[in-house]
Amino acid sequence: MTTEVRVPTLGESVTEATVATWFKKPGDIVAVDEMLCELETDKVTVEVPSPAAGKLADIVAAEGETVGVDALLANIAETGDATPEPAARTEEARPAKAGNGAVDIMVPTLGESVTEATVSTWFKAVGDSVSQDEMLCELETDKVSVEVPAPAAGVLTEITAPEGATVDASARLGVIAGAADGAVEPAPRPEAPAAAPARGTGDIEDAPSAKKAMAEAGISRDQVTGTGRDGRVMKDDVARAVAAAAQPAPAPASIPRAPVPADDAAREERVKMTRLRQTIAKRLKDSQNTAAMLTTYNEVDMTEVMALRNRYKDEFEKKHGVRLGFMSFFTKACCHALKEVPEVNAEIDGTDIVYKNFVHMGVAAGTPTGLVVPVIRDADSMSFAEIEKAIAEKGRRARDGKLSMAEMQGGTFTLSNGGVYGSLMSSPILNPPQSGILGMHKIQDRPMAINGEVVIRPMMYLALSYDHRIVDGKGAVTFLVRVKEALEDPRRLLMDL
Incomplete structure (x- = not known):
């Protein structure tokens, strides 16, 4: 027996919402009134509680989808229900094995009509130990931001999609080793270059590849204009700054807008608009x-x-x-x-x-x-x-x-x-x-x-x-x-x- 999870009443004159975040994934056990997902309307954010206790059988409306009032969001099966789980969620429920105790980190479901995403931020570096469900990185699509949790505990041994990379819906992002038996030793962590001056409040972490490129080029952080999320410096930004420094005259910043002198661009700050x-x-x-x-x-x-x-x-x-x-x-x-x-x-x-x-x-x-x-x-x-x-x-x-x-x-x-x-x-x-x-x-x-x-x-x-x-x-x-x-x-x- 299953219980349907539907879009609640959104309020007067509000007829649709966007599924912003799922807090649970298929196969997770949920309690009554536990928060399942979050919807965003053009006015406020709405949390959707679980109408019953059981196991989240499937997700019908993925993150980024637009749904109407009373639309079906998901189904909850009773804990003892023998109904087979949908085949579509097998990969999501069970991490893909990469051999030798390693687990692939795959791009999660991005939502209907969303075929690709950009890797905006890695919260972990190669060599870091991670626990299951710990946030590893964040992807950005044209609709929402998607956080990628660790599919298993272990050591992050490889990042195959660095910050700034565009990945499709079935791409591999990285590899976690040592999840099953601890047989795989952590990869030696590369020595970090000298820390560059931080911008703003000091909590914006530039891409590791960008830090390395700045150190190799011998340029400081304040000479580079970051185009990543929240003004983070990406590797391409460093390449542009190096190319601009080699020009006899200041070159315009290479971004899709009206030309801006390099000295002005260095003093700008780019921040993504909030949903509100x-x-x-x-x-x-x-x-x-x-x-x-x-x-x-x-x-x-x-x-x-x-x-x-x-x-x-x-x-x-x-x-x-x-x-x-x-x-x-x-x-x-x-x-x-x-x-x-x-x-x-x-x-x-x-x-x-x-x-x-x-x-x-x-x-x-x-x-x-x-x-x-x-x-x-x-x-x-x-x-x-x-x-x-x-x-x-x-x-x-x-x-x-x-x-x-x-x-x-x-x-x-x-x-x-x-x-x-x-x-x-x-x-x-x-x-x-x-x-x-x-x-x-x-x-x-x-x-x-x-x-x-x-x-x-x-x-x-x-x-x-x-x-x-x-x-x-x-x-x-x-x-x-x-x-x-x-x-x-x-x-x-x-x-x-």
Whole structure:
């Protein structure tokens, strides 16, 4: 009897995911709720627990594959089940013997339609002792990075695919000897060349072949531009640096982009984009390509809001245990304006317009890994204190990387506060499928004409980006004016004016 492992619910508007990592391989014993694999969507990472105890019989969706909701990922057989295991996994479950107690290290399953990979990093060198399942090297494909564990314990006696090499799906990467009986003596480890200066934090390990080539050529690490993962120096990089040094004039760096002088290239650093950054880039470009995006601007005099906040902030914090900021005022003002201009709070679904009779407010938050937008649900029915508490909690969870997928979905409108970074004016990009986003900016004292006199007032520029397919210019301007009126006279919020 077998139990199916299927893709869990991914959340509202998320229809597919990519299988990023399998933590188990066919033949492994698993317990209930033990993590089997990890899926990546365009928003968050989802862990898939085991629905039953038993043995992982087979993997249907390999790493790198794109799967839909409820798609079959794998099958779990009961421990005592006599059902024969699939023939396709025989090689993966049993290491290939190379003779004399040696075991070949083979390229693991790369996923559907992936036929080759590049060896990016070896974590072990020839002569090192390794234990079973210890990480030996890392491969990079056009979809994901794949770690290669040791198929057996022993000594790494040979590396047949060095860093930078491109290998196919059935290639041999190296050989482990002495796994079975310890009869094979460890190969003498080659003497390492003098360590080259490390870059950055000092934890980037250059390719051993590159170190040897630098030592033979008599050049230092800072004379070579690394094109490997995280800026690692590969053997080809050293060859290019040596060739450039032999030229009478500085030669451009030999990389597929606009020519860069060698002296500039030596000061550059190349870092691979994270999956989150790639997703952010894709979604922002998709937003530009899909929506008829337009931005309208206005400015707001923050005098009354600042005076009200200064007057009550101590009493507010003492009673509610949270500081009174500006975000609750903007949230309230936007909720008020969205009632009058509901199309800004709507979305397009095919040929239909879906109007939302509630406000799930997205609040953009910058984190060390990128921009995320946690959602405060039913913000239109919350008090100032409830909004401030929710914003503080979501911001803290965002910075700690602990937001769940559900906390970042379902937003109907978004606030983006670039003013905290000093932005004076910018045009925010829509967060699909939403039709509106309000950009807040820096509060700056400026001379204003008030009742025929020039006075200094704390002013803020506001920018509303909207989808012109559903929101007309009149509606966008009206929305922004209502937000401005509510902030310049906060009493209007109490009177529902």
